[in-house]
Structures are given as C-alpha cells and as structure tokens.
Amino acid sequence: MVTNEDKNNLVNLAYVALKRDITEGVYRPGDKLLMRSLKERYEIGSGPMREALSRLVSERLVTAISQRGFRVASMSIDELTDIYFARAHLEAMITELAVKLGDESWEASVIASAHTLSRVTQVHSAEDMLGLWDARHKAFHLAIAQGCGSPKLLELRLTMLDQAERYRQLWLRHTVFSADALEAKREEHRHLIEVLLSRDHAKARDLMFQHMTGPVTIISEVIAARDLAGDE
Amino acid sequence: MVTNEDKNNLVNLAYVALKRDITEGVYRPGDKLLMRSLKERYEIGSGPMREALSRLVSERLVTAISQRGFRVASMSIDELTDIYFARAHLEAMITELAVKLGDESWEASVIASAHTLSRVTQVHSAEDMLGLWDARHKAFHLAIAQGCGSPKLLELRLTMLDQAERYRQLWLRHTVFSADALEAKREEHRHLIEVLLSRDHAKARDLMFQHMTGPVTIISEVIAARDLAGDE
DNA sequence: TTTTTCAAAAATATCTACATTTTTAGGTAC
DNA sequence: GTACCTAAAAATGTAGATATTTTTGAAAAA
The missing domain is CATH 1.20.120.530 (GntR ligand-binding domain-like)
Structure with missing residues (x-):
C-alpha cells in the first residue's frame, strides 16, 4: 500500500495551504485573518478552519485572542x-x-x-x-x-x-x-x-x-x- | 483591569482539563480517546473538543490518526x-x-x-x-x-x-x-x-x-x- | 470443526449549517 | 470630544448530516 498513512482530511489541507500562504507573504505580518474570508478561500467550515488555525498558533505563525479571532504573527x-x-x-x-x-x-x-x-x-x-x-x-x-x-x-x-x-x-x-x-x-x-x-x-x-x-x-x-x- | 487577557473559552478549559487528566494518569498511555465520552466528560461539542485534542497532539501528548480518532501517546x-x-x-x-x-x-x-x-x-x-x-x-x-x-x-x-x-x-x-x-x-x-x-x-x-x-x-x-x- | 470471506449494521470520526454570544462600528445626546 | 446606546459584524459553540471505519454474523472454504 502506498496510500498516505493519515492526513487526508480538510483540516490538514487548509493547514498546509494557509501555512504556505503565510510564509509566502500572501497574508502579511499582523494581518487580520477573517473567518469568513478564510472559509471562502479554503472552502471549509469554521470548525475545521479553527483547528487548522490552532495548529499554526502552536507553531507561532498565527496569534489568537479569545473572542477576537486570529492574526498573522507580527515580525520584528x-x-x-x-x-x-x-x-x-x-x-x-x-x-x-x-x-x-x-x-x-x-x-x-x-x-x-x-x-x-x-x-x-x-x-x-x-x-x-x-x-x-x-x-x-x-x-x-x-x-x-x-x-x-x-x-x-x-x-x-x-x-x-x-x-x-x-x-x-x-x-x-x-x-x-x-x-x-x-x-x-x-x-x-x-x-x-x-x-x-x-x-x-x-x-x-x-x-x-x-x-x-x-x-x-x-x-x-x-x-x-x-x-x-x-x-x- | 485584572481580567484574563484571553483564554476564557471552552476549548481552553477542555484543553487544560484533558492535559491534567493525561499527566495525572486518568487516561493511560495508549488509551483510546473516544469523542463521545470526551464530549460527555468535558461537557463540550466535538468541534471545540477536536481543537483541544489538536493542541495536545502538537505537544506530543496525544496522537491522531485520520478517520480513526485520538489516543493518549504511548510511553516507552x-x-x-x-x-x-x-x-x-x-x-x-x-x-x-x-x-x-x-x-x-x-x-x-x-x-x-x-x-x-x-x-x-x-x-x-x-x-x-x-x-x-x-x-x-x-x-x-x-x-x-x-x-x-x-x-x-x-x-x-x-x-x-x-x-x-x-x-x-x-x-x-x-x-x-x-x-x-x-x-x-x-x-x-x-x-x-x-x-x-x-x-x-x-x-x-x-x-x-x-x-x-x-x-x-x-x-x-x-x-x-x-x-x-x-x-x- | 475451524478458518476465511464478505456484506450489512453499528459505531465512530469528520464536516456543515445554523444558533448564540461577544465585539466592533456607527450614530446620537451631552 | 466623550459617553452611551443600537445595529452590524464577527467569533464561538451546538446539533445534526455525511463519510469512514469497525464490528458482527452468516455463508463458504479448508
């Protein structure tokens, strides 16, 4: 079997795509990451999208403030x-x-x-x-x-x-x-x-x-x- | 103001509680973490629960296999x-x-x-x-x-x-x-x-x-x- | 008898749509 | 300009629909 061990879910796709977009500068440091536009761009619901964002938060590429959404981590x-x-x-x-x-x-x-x-x-x-x-x-x-x-x-x-x-x-x-x-x-x-x-x-x-x-x-x-x- | 900067959401509560339960041995290494019982124990829906689990995965305390759920990371x-x-x-x-x-x-x-x-x-x-x-x-x-x-x-x-x-x-x-x-x-x-x-x-x-x-x-x-x- | 195969049923994981709560923005009175 | 109220926007959470995996049990093969 050559199929992927795991990671064939929407969460992972959105995670990879957003991570690339951030490191390639599509979203710039400090940018607000609006749930509505993320859902549209990555064709995914808010639940899975939050999960993908949450992973990027733990990698310090995104910051989260409770009830105020997500932003691309700033650079300095x-x-x-x-x-x-x-x-x-x-x-x-x-x-x-x-x-x-x-x-x-x-x-x-x-x-x-x-x-x-x-x-x-x-x-x-x-x-x-x-x-x-x-x-x-x-x-x-x-x-x-x-x-x-x-x-x-x-x-x-x-x-x-x-x-x-x-x-x-x-x-x-x-x-x-x-x-x-x-x-x-x-x-x-x-x-x-x-x-x-x-x-x-x-x-x-x-x-x-x-x-x-x-x-x-x-x-x-x-x-x-x-x-x-x-x-x- | 002395209120908490953030982290006053259900996801964080479930995350903290589950993390403590794992390190204290309530769930033991290798145990299956069944969504149904987690939802009940932490009084939370599957979306937020997945998010909490996802954080623990990034800390290597939990392992995830796509479509097969979550387990407490093994010890060796x-x-x-x-x-x-x-x-x-x-x-x-x-x-x-x-x-x-x-x-x-x-x-x-x-x-x-x-x-x-x-x-x-x-x-x-x-x-x-x-x-x-x-x-x-x-x-x-x-x-x-x-x-x-x-x-x-x-x-x-x-x-x-x-x-x-x-x-x-x-x-x-x-x-x-x-x-x-x-x-x-x-x-x-x-x-x-x-x-x-x-x-x-x-x-x-x-x-x-x-x-x-x-x-x-x-x-x-x-x-x-x-x-x-x-x-x- | 024991093992294997396979299809349906049950259990589980994943995702979406919508409801609820909180924050933000706009406008009005002071 | 500041304080306050209201409407809109946004974030968070729930319930339930969909898809996948696991279990079960009966039939077929050894």
Whole structure:
C-alpha cells in the first residue's frame, strides 16, 4: 500500500495551504485573518478552519485572542534576533553531538547532500532555482544534524526552522540571486565539511554557530527597508 | 483591569482539563480517546473538543490518526531516554549561557528560589508537599534558565518539560517520599548554585547535564516494573 | 470443526449549517 | 470630544448530516 498513512482530511489541507500562504507573504505580518474570508478561500467550515488555525498558533505563525479571532504573527527585529540566537545555539549543539556520535554512513550522507547542493545550476528558471537550492540546502543541513541521533533534538530543530521560515525567505532571495553571496556560502559549506570530517567538535560547533548567525545582518536591513516590522 | 487577557473559552478549559487528566494518569498511555465520552466528560461539542485534542497532539501528548480518532501517546524506555537526552543537553546549554550572561538580579533570583525550595517542609499533607516541592523545584530551575535571556530558548525548554511531564511524575514520587533521595537532591542543588555563582560555565554546564540525566535510571525501573511501556 | 470471506449494521470520526454570544462600528445626546 | 446606546459584524459553540471505519454474523472454504 502506498496510500498516505493519515492526513487526508480538510483540516490538514487548509493547514498546509494557509501555512504556505503565510510564509509566502500572501497574508502579511499582523494581518487580520477573517473567518469568513478564510472559509471562502479554503472552502471549509469554521470548525475545521479553527483547528487548522490552532495548529499554526502552536507553531507561532498565527496569534489568537479569545473572542477576537486570529492574526498573522507580527515580525520584528527583536524576534529575528532571538530566533536566530536560539537556532544558532541549538544547531551548534546538535552539530557538536553529530561530530562526536556520527558514524561512517553519516559522513557519507553529508558528503552526498553537499554534492547534490553544489550541482544546482542556472538551467532552470530563477524561481525554480531558488526553490531547488533552498530544498537542497535544507537537506544538507538536515544530513549534518541527523548525526546527533536524537529524534527529539531534530524535532526541536524543526520547530525553530519553521519559526525562522519567514525571515529565512528574506535572506534566501538576497543570497541565491547574488553570485558573490552564493559563492561565499559555497566556501562556508566546504570549510564546514572539512571541519566536520576532521572530527574537531569544538571547532565544528563554533563554525556552525557563525554560519547560522551570518544572515541576521542582511535580514535586519531588509526588514528595516521594507518596514515589515509591525507597529502594533 | 485584572481580567484574563484571553483564554476564557471552552476549548481552553477542555484543553487544560484533558492535559491534567493525561499527566495525572486518568487516561493511560495508549488509551483510546473516544469523542463521545470526551464530549460527555468535558461537557463540550466535538468541534471545540477536536481543537483541544489538536493542541495536545502538537505537544506530543496525544496522537491522531485520520478517520480513526485520538489516543493518549504511548510511553516507552526509548522515548524516555531520548527526551531526557535532548532535555539535558538543552538545559546544559541554557545553563552555560545563563552563567555567561546572567546579571546580579539573576543571581539574586536563583538564590531566592533556592531558599524557597529548601523551606518546603512536612507541615502539609504528603500529597500537598509533593505538589509544593514540585512547583518550587520547577521555579528554581526556571530561575536558573532565565539567565540565558532568550525567550525562544525558554520556550523550547518548556516544550521539552511538557513532554517529560508524565515521566517526571514517576520520578517525583520516588524522590520526594524518600528522605535519602531528597537530601541527595538538596546537596546537588547546593553544589549547582556554588558552581553557578563561581561563573565557571564549563563546569556549570557539565553539572547541569548530570543533574538532568540522573532520574533516567529510576524512571526506567518504574516503567519496567509497572509495565507502562505500551506494546504496540 | 475451524478458518476465511464478505456484506450489512453499528459505531465512530469528520464536516456543515445554523444558533448564540461577544465585539466592533456607527450614530446620537451631552 | 466623550459617553452611551443600537445595529452590524464577527467569533464561538451546538446539533445534526455525511463519510469512514469497525464490528458482527452468516455463508463458504479448508
């Protein structure tokens, strides 16, 4: 049987669609999410719609105030800084564990995903290229993290990745569409792999921390320029 | 105005009540959560009830399978080990940051909450004593963690604490009701504070890691003895 | 006899339509 | 401008309709 284990219900469809709409900016930070228009857009009743919203609340992408409905969570430089601080420390810790505990097959999968990432070229349209690079970049970092061997740590890592997603999108365009920035990332990745394979866990930890905090400056500038930081 | 900001709706009441029922063992690991009986017990319709369940799913206390309803999440030695492994590493990392970044008021609040904890005595009933010690013990560790200064890291910490809660309950009775175990914990806490105040972050980190992994052995034994680990 | 198959019935989960409650907006008097 | 009342809009909740899964029991096969 190849059918999906579960998740074939309207709630999940609405959840996925709304999540994408929020991270892609169809709904912007601070926007009111009116039940009437959500019902129409996602073709679903209020009950299931509330359930989908409720999930996004627990992922911090939506905020809820009792009797006053739902809003897209605001964005701010403060939150950006905190998310990336937490994420960098977490990822650095996981990397240290991976270097200490990862076996040969871990090394192999890191190298394989790095190779796959390096082969993303301009053959596709710009937008496709962006999506492909993003997916493979995520896969590369996941491969590294999986060396830690702890499902719960990987889960925590994913919740932080989700929360960073809207900020990451701002950085992504800035990086992928700049030949210089892209080459700089390539070099960082090469260096990272070298240190990982050398099994120097302290150095790997520090390097990953740096790698993760790098984007903060760029993202701050974009937020300031576009005035995405909501004034509530 | 001192009224609650929000959360005065049926969904939240059912959520809180069911969460307590699960962590207190009214519903046991693996139990089917029948919509009909939940509706009756919490006096609520299926829509809101689903929403409450959905929140518990995102906290990993309940599992959902599409079209087949909800169950209390199972417990296992494997999960225990992983949760405590992840939690210990996270808490150790946060402690290291707290020692590096915490200011004088942080030191003061750590000492204050340690004092409050040390004054829990047998004047109350055994069950009250358990609850009081648990609350103050949690407050003590929270005071330490808050020194890290990152709301997101504290949030991650809380999600792990929630996931550990059912396992912690097993350890709690074992510890609070044993004079020896309680005295050992007191000694660990004294030592911990000493190291925190000495600002030796590496030592503080290691000590916190140890402090967090200690309970695993005891809890494993209790699970094995009571056969709480579901055979799925 | 025991096991397997299968269809109907029962139980359960999911969703919609509508009723109720609360908040927001608009207008009027002070 | 502020306070207050009323009408409209919106959120929340219930009851019941629909769809899916599980159980039951009888017939067929081993």
